[in-house]
Amino acid sequence: MIDVKLAPAHRRFRADVLAGLALPRKRLPSKYFYDAAGSRLFERITELPEYYPTRTELGIMRRHADAMAARCGPDCLLIELGAGALTKVRLLLDRLDAPAGFAPVDVSGEHLREAAAVLAEDYPALAIEPVVADFTGPFQVPEAPDARKVVYFPGSTLGNFDPEEADALLRRIARLVGPGGGLLLGVDLRKDPAVLERAYDDAAGVTAAFNRNLLVRIDRELGGDFDAPSFRHVAFYDPEKSRVEMHLVTDVARRVRVGTSTFAFLPGESIHTENSHKYDVPELAARAEACGLRLDEAWTDPRDYFAVLYFTAA
Ligand SMILES: C[S@@+](CC[C@H](N)C(=O)[O-])C[C@H]1O[C@@H](n2cnc3c(N)ncnc32)[C@H](O)[C@@H]1O
Structure with a gap:
């Protein structure tokens, strides 16, 4: 830890x-x-009838997780930013080909430790290294010199940052994963x-x-x-x-x-x-490209409420 x-x-x-x-x-x-109480309240939000993002993103993940895992590739080191309850990532972990490890990063330490302990019981063969840190600052990820790094950043947490801060974060992610590394990003789209x-x-x-x-x-x-x-x-x-x-x-x-x-x-x-x-996919793709991340594939739901995007670092 x-x-x-x-x-x-x-x-x-x-x-x-x-x-x-x-x-x-x-x-x-x-x-x-996000202290322990805040994380628990957020989990309740995700189940509210009005809060469509979690349900919609999970639906996209369920439908397209095979294609997403194929994009991540074999033996990857998966790093999840703003990991929360570690619910969505299971859909990927179930399909990834021999992942080198999984490092969920979150500021909410107690909540992360509990979620990682439950995950470890369900995925005994997976090397899980929870990282309690603010992902906008420096943080360590496990050593895996031969593994391709892929960042998973769901929940439209990117949307909590102003555009300049979001661009800085995208540039940091591109540097963290290095050339050929990936970013699987979940973002909420413009709507009524x-x-x-x-x-x-x-x-x-x-x-x-x-x-x-x-x-x-x-x-x-x-x-x-x-x-x-x-x-x-x-x-x-x-x-x-x-x-x-x-x-x-x-x-x-x-x-x-x-x-x-x-x-x-x-x-x-x-x-x-x-x-x-709230994002528009072509606009976000252009901004990500300027930050060193090329959009390879985009998955959305039938209402175009939410998108999950796979980028490769240049
Ligand atoms: C909107 S919730 C999303 C949770 C989960 N990923 C999901 O998709 O349901 C944001 C999560 O990011 C974490 N978080 C927010 N800002 C953070 C930061 N600067 N560094 C690390 N974690 C952060 C929160 O503790 C929370 O778990």
């Missing part, structure tokens, strides 16, 4: 929160949704804004609880007094930026303490907590 030290992660969390709340338009990085907005604001309020979990974490881990339930969950589609934005809004003026710092909120002021960019 490769693990980043807890103390630096905690310091980074505090520094990012204090910096984000000091911005003229308050903003917090979405990766901090009403469908998108329902997916991020479900009737049961699970997405709202997931969003507020960020404030719950700040209160617990950084000595804050946000009082998460008093912030309203807001999600809307911005067609110009082609993204769903999630916010937490206070209806009243207030002062919030985080450790020894205090932040003032005006009535109606929001904290921007997440972006989920």
Whole structure:
């Protein structure tokens, strides 16, 4: 198990929160949704009737997993970014030809360890090396000098990054896998804004609880007094930026303490907590190409809601 030290992660969390709340338009990085409770809430989101992405991506994987595994090729080292519950990857692992190993990477350490332990029971012959790390920073993957590296990056997690950050991540992936290596990427596509907005604001309020979990974490881990339930969950589609934005809004003026710092909120002021960019396949393929990744094959569902794309690094 490769693990980043807890103390630096905690310091980074505090520094990012204090910096984000000091911005003229308050903003917090979405990766901090995911402690053990946040990961469990995300798993519940994936089962909601309104949340079509997981179901749709799984359907595409089920239909085309043979072709995807063939693209990955024999003896590959599979690296999954933002691995979560390790559900989708099973469809690939069932079909890969003698994989050299599997390295799931996620910031949510406890959740990753549990998911990897369950996977290890079901795939006893597979060399599984979970990596608890932020994939936007440096992280180690297992040594496998002769194996072709393939990154699996499902769940449209790429969409949580602004276009420039997403391009930087695609360039890093191209460098990580090296020439001839692969990227199997799952991305959510543009569609009716009403469908998108329902997916991020479900009737049961699970997405709202997931969003507020960020404030719950700040209160617990950084000595804050946000009082998460008093912030309203807001999600809307911005067609110009082609993204769903999630916010937490206070209806009243207030002062919030985080450790020894205090932040003032005006009535109606929001904290921007997440972006989920929605893609168009040709546009994304052109951007990936500029980052050193050539699109080889694209699979979608009958409604064109979601796409899984295979790229080769130049
Ligand atoms: C949208 S969920 C997707 C989960 C899963 N891959 C799926 O397709 O259902 C995003 C996942 O990425 C992880 N994550 C988000 N940002 C991350 C980062 N910067 N570094 C590592 N993991 C991250 C979260 O903990 C979470 O498990």
